Amino acid sequence: MSAVDVYAFVIWNREIGGNVRSARFATLEAIKRVEGVAIDGTGRSVDESELDRNHFYARKSDIELESQHLLKLRAFQSAYEHNVGKPLRREEIERLIEARGLAVRLTSKGEAVLKG
DSSP, X not given: OOEEEEBOEEEEETTTTEEEEOSSEEOHHHHHHTTOEEOTTOOEEEEGGGBOTTSEEOSOOHHXXXXXXXXXXXXXXXXXXXXXXXXXXXXXXXXXXXXXXOSEEEOTTSOEEEOO
């Protein structure tokens, strides 16, 4: 089989009246079909045979934990910028990633993505 990309995503939850993060990962096509929105930087390659018939990644793995690392970093960055009034410098982000042992890396453009 071939490799396919799957992503964490958010979807509208009618019961709470807001977006929630799905517990599963899925292909972009599957996310679009359920009217979800992929979370930037959470894409991972998996073997196509690991997808269910609806193109959701059903296997429990480290991907979910690693995506939480990315979300924690983004939340910290947002809170810092909100409270301090300026974004974290690249060096500060790299120190935070290292200190917390996050499965995240910075791209050449300074964007945080999952290590892959």
